[in-house]
Amino acid sequence: MIKFKNVSKRYGEVAALDKASFKISSGEFLFITGPSGSGKTTIIRLILREIFPSSGKIEVDGIDLSQLPTKKVPDLRRKIGVVFQDFKLLPDQTVFENVALALKVLGKDEAEIEKEVGNVLKLVDLADRADFFPAQLAGGELQRTCLARAVVSKPKIVLADEPTGNLDIASGWQITKLLKEINKLGKTVVIATHNFEIVDSLKARVIELDKGKVISDKEKGKYKVK
Amino acid sequence: MKNHFKTTWTHIRRSPYQAAAAVTIMVLTFFIASIFILIAAGSQQILHYFETRPQVTAFFKDETTMDQVENLQAKLVASGKVESTKYVSKEEALSIYREQNKDDPLLLEMVTANILPASLEVSAKDISHLGGVAEILRGEPEVEEVIFQEEVVEALRSWTSNIRKIGGGLVIFLGLVSFLIILVIIGMRVAARRKEIKILQLIGATSWYIRTPFVFEGIFYGAVGAFLAWGATYLLLLYATPLLVSFLAGIPLLPVPILFMLGLLGGEILVGVLIGTIGSLIAVKRYLR
Numbered sequence: 165m166i167k168f169k170n171v172s173k174r175y176g177e178v179a180a181l182d183k184a185s186f187k188i189s190s191g192e193f194l195f196i197t198g199p200s201g202s203g204k205t206t207i208i209r210l211i212l213r214e215i216f217p218s219s220g221k222i223e224v225d226g227i228d229l230s231q232l233p234t235k236k237v238p239d240l241r242r243k244i245g246v247v248f249q250d251f252k253l254l255p256d257q258t259v260f261e262n263v264a265l266a267l268k269v270l271g272k273d274e275a276e277i278e279k280e281v282g283n284v285l286k287l288v289d290l291a292d293r294a295d296f297f298p299a300q301l302a303g304g305e306l307q308r309t310c311l312a313r314a315v316v317s318k319p320k321i322v323l324a325d326e327p328t329g330n331l332d333i334a335s336g337w338q339i340t341k342l343l344k345e346i347n348k349l350g351k352t353v354v355i356a357t358h359n360f361e362i363v364d365s366l367k368a369r370v371i372e373l374d375k376g377k378v379i380s381d382k383e384k385g386k387y388k389v390k
Numbered sequence: 391m392k393n394h395f396k397t398t399w400t401h402i403r404r405s406p407y408q409a410a411a412a413v414t415i416m417v418l419t420f421f422i423a424s425i426f427i428l429i430a431a432g433s434q435q436i437l438h439y440f441e442t443r444p445q446v447t448a449f450f451k452d453e454t455t456m457d458q459v460e461n462l463q464a465k466l467v468a469s470g471k472v473e474s475t476k477y478v479s480k481e482e483a484l485s486i487y488r489e490q491n492k493d494d495p496l497l498l499e500m501v502t503a504n505i506l507p508a509s510l511e512v513s514a515k516d517i518s519h520l521g522g523v524a525e526i527l528r529g530e531p532e533v534e535e536v537i538f539q540e541e542v543v544e545a546l547r548s549w550t551s552n553i554r555k556i557g558g559g560l561v562i563f564l565g566l567v568s569f570l571i572i573l574v575i576i577g578m579r580v581a582a583r584r585k586e587i588k589i590l591q592l593i594g595a596t597s598w599y600i601r602t603p604f605v606f607e608g609i610f611y612g613a614v615g616a617f618l619a620w621g622a623t624y625l626l627l628l629y630a631t632p633l634l635v636s637f638l639a640g641i642p643l644l645p646v647p648i649l650f651m652l653g654l655l656g657g658e659i660l661v662g663v664l665i666g667t668i669g670s671l672i673a674v675k676r677y678l679r
Contacts, residue, residue, distance in 0.1 A: 212592065235597070242594035252589045268393055269595040313593065 165190040165321065165352050166211060171220030173206050173376075180206040182376040183220070188354060190320070193347040195363045196356045198373035204356035206376075208325045211354075212244060213237050225320060242270065245314030245351075247343075249326035251306045253298045253313075259285070259305075260294040263312045270317055284316045288342060304335025311339060315346055322346055324355045328362060336362060397603040398610065401579055408575050409611070415571045416615020416665075417622070419564040420658050424623035426557030427654060432643055433550040439641050440546060446514065446523045446538035449507040454532040459510065462530055466512060469526060471519035476511045483509065493636070507534065517543065565665065568615075572608050572669030573676075580604060580677035587678065601674045608670025612662030620655045 166188040173181040181203040188194060196204050209215045210222055213229050222229045225243055232240060245266075253262045260281055267277045285291045288308040298306060307327060314322055324343060328336030340355070340362050347353040357363060363370060372380045402409045450459065459477055466472045478486070483506040491497040514523050520538045527536045580587070590600050627646060635644050 214592070238591075238594045238596045240594075241592060246592060252592070254586055254589065265590070266593050269590060269593060269599055317594075 165192070165225060166354070167221075167223040168207070168210075169221045169223075171210065171217045171222055173203075173210065173215065174218045179376045181210070181217070184373075184376070184378050185220075186371055186378060186381055188352060190352055191347070191350055192369065193344065193353045194355070194369035194371060195366075196354060196371045196373065197358060197360075197363055199358055201375075202373040203376040204358075204373060205325055207373075208246070208323050208354075208356055211321075211323060212241060212246065238269075242317065243320045245317065245319040245322045247307070247311050247314045247322065247324035247327045247339075249329040251298070251310045251330075253306060253309055255298050258295050258297055259290055259301070259309050259312075262298070262309055263316050266313050266317045280316055281312075284312045287315075287345075288312045302335075303331050304338060307331055307335065307339050308342070311342055311346075315351070319351070321352045321354070324353070324357075326357055327355060328357060328359045333361075340366070394602045394606055398606040401583075401603060401607055402610065405579070405582075408578065412571055412575045412611040413615050413618070415568050416611055416662060417619045419561070419568045420616045420619030420662065421622055422564060423557075423561045424619055424654065424658065426553065426561060428623065428627065428646070430550065430553050430557060431650070433546060433553055435643050436638070436641055437543065437546045437550055439643075440543045446512045446520055446527060446536060448510045448512065448527040448530075448533045449535045449537075450509065450532055451534045452504075452507070454508065458532045459508075462510065462527075462532070466523065466526060469523070471514055471523050473513040473515045475513070478509045478511060480504065480506050480508050483507070565661075568612075569665050569669045572611060572666055573673045575611075576604050576608055576670040576673035577677050579607065580674055584677075597678070600678070601671070604674045605667055605670045608666035608673075609663050610666070612664070612666030613659050614662075616658040616662030617655070620651075620658055624651055 168184050168186050170183045170185055171181060172179060172183055184203070184207070196207055198204055206215070210217055210229075211224055213232065216230070224240060227240060229240070254265070257265070263281045263284060264277045267280060272280070281294075282291070285294055288311055290305060290308055290312065293301060293305060293309075296305075298309070301309065307330070311324075311327070314324075322343065324339075327339050327343070331339065336359060343353050343355060344366070367384045369383050370380070371378060372382075448462075463475045463477070466475055480503040484501070484503040487501060487506060488498060510527075512523055512527070514520050524536050524538045527533050587600055631644050631646075638644065
């Protein structure tokens, strides 16, 4: 599903990612861990083709990203749902409208949007907050809204960039459990995090980074760098 | 499409002053364009009126007899340059005068048939013969004054050409200003919504999905500006028509046909839409880099 082969990303003299190689299979649930600045977000941005690698090759769902024309980038991103640490919700739109946005860009009709958004808001336990604006929500609710937007269009891959970073422990667990449930629906779920409690307790595959290098890649791994 | 219209309307509603500035500059441009188009079309029509009526009018001295008039008519026909002649007696001149000024009793007072001269209206076969015919008439002792339209036509030609040049230049200049205003306003809109655009890009929105509401906004400014300017021009024209009709006595120019005005509306909306579309497309392309 996702392949990184000797991928490096440099900003001048600084290596954000250094010859990283790994494969993520379809339907996998894994963590990418490491301290701040270790390259976790760089991997997410490379998968989304927000940035280009300085060297190496990236494949997502069989597509070589270096060969992907700019006008085809939206097609790639429609296969990927993203949960952002800073939520990236539109402040002037309600929870329903923010989630519906992911379906509107696909050109879905009103009836389908109504149905799908209703279902996903029930899944993330936000049905009673549909008409609330982001400013009226707590941190956990904001992140669940972001998660709902990421999965409403039924993407093959869900990327979560520090999804628990701005949340209290209980809300962080709630989000992680939801991501695990989404994985059970057959989605590939990749979580970039430095929340060692969650990583250690879930016993999933862990790709660990330090200073841009992959220092370990283990099934049922743990988070060593603390 | 419905979504895009909704987003466009939201953009406009949230910054009404920017929207008002864009529409106002469009109205100004199209108002001036409409005025110049109407003046240019009108003067072209007047020119055509005079060109298709190659006439010379000779006014007779009061003591001129009908024999002298008939001799002159025969002489003119013999010259081969004349299509027809028509004698207008003092009494006929008075009734024409009364008809032209029937709404202005002040002008009718004190005017009798004796004050007005009898005249001979001579239609030349071609406008180029007007000078020759005028020369023949000026050589006759019973003729007091000769007027013919060659000078009028020349003056009109020069006026029409100048109106076209000045009006065209002014409209191009204002069109350019409108275009730049659209560019700046849409650019500001895009810059203000940069965060929203980034989110849309990350969730897989195509460039066209992002661009469309901004392009619709440009089209809205162009079309609404053109329509309001056309409406204002038409109202002004309807208000001024009675005054212009008496000023252009005898020249069948007014009222302006509704089809002409509808054509003008269609043309202006088309140009407005073009300015709005191109301006907003360039702005979005420039700011979305």
